Amino acid sequence: MKRLLDRIPLLIALLKRYRGLVALFGFCSGVASFLLVDRQAHLAKVLGVVLLISWLWLILENLLRERIAQRFGFELPLPLLRYATQMIHQESLFFVLPFFFITTTWNSGQVLFSGLLAAAALASITDPIYYRWLAPRRWLLLILHSLALFAVMLTALPIIFHLTTPQSYRIALVVATLLALPSLPGLIGGAGWRRILLLATLPIVMAGAGWLARVWVPPATLWLTEVAISDRFDGTQRTPGDSLQQLTPDQLRDDGLYAYTAINAPRGLDERIYHVWQHNGHEVDRIALNISGGRKEGYRAWTHKLNFPTAPEGRWQVSVVTEAGQMIGVLRFEVLPAGSVSR
Template sequence: MLLLKKQISAKNLLLQLAEQLQRYPGLMAVLAFASGIASYVLVDRKESLAQLIALFLLFSWLWLLLDNWLRERIEQRFGITLSPTLVRFVLQMVHQESLFFALPFFLAVTSWNHGQAVFTALIMLCALISLIDPLYYKKLAPRRTLFVVFHAFSLFVVLLVILPILLQLTTSESLATAMAIAVVLSFPSLGTLLPNGYWWRMPVTMLLLAALCAGLWQLRSYVPPAALRLTTVALSHEVDYQQRKPGPGIKQLDAATLHRQGLFSFTAVKAPRGLNEKIYHVWLQNGKVVDRILLDISGGREQGYRAWTHKQNFPANAEGHWQVKVVTESEQLIGLTRFTVTPAPNQ
């Protein structure tokens, strides 16, 4: 008798919670966005609460992967039969939770004058779609292939955030792991495009997966590194080695001065969970890579992990528009700065 009362109570509580969330569809998005901001602040201080939030997100995705098995166990244990409508709503809630949770991390690190802006704008668009029921249920959900891609993208985005927080993976490792999981999840959508019963169906599907993975890897520079943030980037003729600070900033100089004094590129990178990966300065002249230099990282968490490169060997014809990109080992852009070299005065 007591067990039956507990089952009824648990069922009523679950149904009431679902009813309240359905009554206020934007509530979960607001809570997820707030938890994302809180996690971004808390992880900067190495607080365990940020890890707990990330762990909760990971378990919500595991729940989706074990959906059928869990529904059977809930029905056997509590006598609760979850309707397809409720299951679809929970799936929408997890999408909202994931996208809005990750959004603050990407908004903080995106270089808006780079292709990364497209990736972050896509996250914002997907988050908006997950929030608007007519778009989510009538336009997206009926299209199975598109819906699976949306599902895999949501997982890919949230993994880029929670893998560095939970497992302290490097940006490159997180990107590769998240990409592999997202590509595997896209397998069902690719399978529906090919007819059943043919021996070549599986090999062709595997080739499509390999091509998809290779294509995504080629676009990796457009994915902002969610776990890293550039706090300072400056060009100068000098660096204070004691204070670890750059001298007066430079945006334009002539070729004679450049060849005579060279140029320091100073960088400070914020890595809340510690910086345990290789970072490079890539020097480009008129869009062409001229040099790639590994940084010697030092400094503390409050000022960011500071490093600089002193480039002195410039091409004889150094005039033009230059960029110094700060990138990870997997070529993900952390930030960049630009300067212009004008002809020498005697020219």
């Protein structure tokens, strides 16, 4: 152990001497983790545990460094600890990014959350941003850490424990809110009873805002692999007819309309989703479906709508959402006046 500790000053000297190479290595390792990492359940579990442990370290850093110095007679260098924290952030954020990118509905508010994750990932591999802006501001570093843990838990809980998307979101939100508490004193200035009141109420506001913003957060482990809007369906083969984008009222009245979706979900996950039928922005029907995960091509689910308004012309969409309201995807079609669409 002593030999290992004796080598740390040499490592610190090399880090200071070759800052450019260290920054380049950090950037390359972040990109490599995005491209090469094996996104399996065991890695998600490890990242979640490592993030929790590293969060405890960030909170108790000064105390733990003092105890280690007393016990081993050696003070852990702060630059080395910051570099280790940076690597944890890189691996965590680049691990979850592909999950969120593939599940994001890009013409919806979900682009804000996925964009925030992407910005955080880029900041973690850009040393001037990470070390000049994030690391010196402990409260900002803790917020980044809470965001990374929140995203990892949204990804890991359904895969490891087969929790539904609403259950995973609630647990991740509670944990992220609790972990963000130590960053609040640095975020809120001033003094006196107003500061105390803000510190007491802000966590409740954060949790409430996080729950309301769930519709902007993609369901990390659920995504559409195949979709179709059709007026025909083969129940034996579970396959739709030709996908249609434009229809006439007569086509709707013949035998209704089918909305077909194949949804990728983790093995062992049983979840309830909804097909929400909307006409010109107004919800006209909400049909529940139960899906099971594990099928590589996705769980095939469909709804058959027979009842349409007397004047069905206009823009239609079928939103595929979780029980908590998170959007998995959208199917769109348009109903035009009779005779204006060829079959």
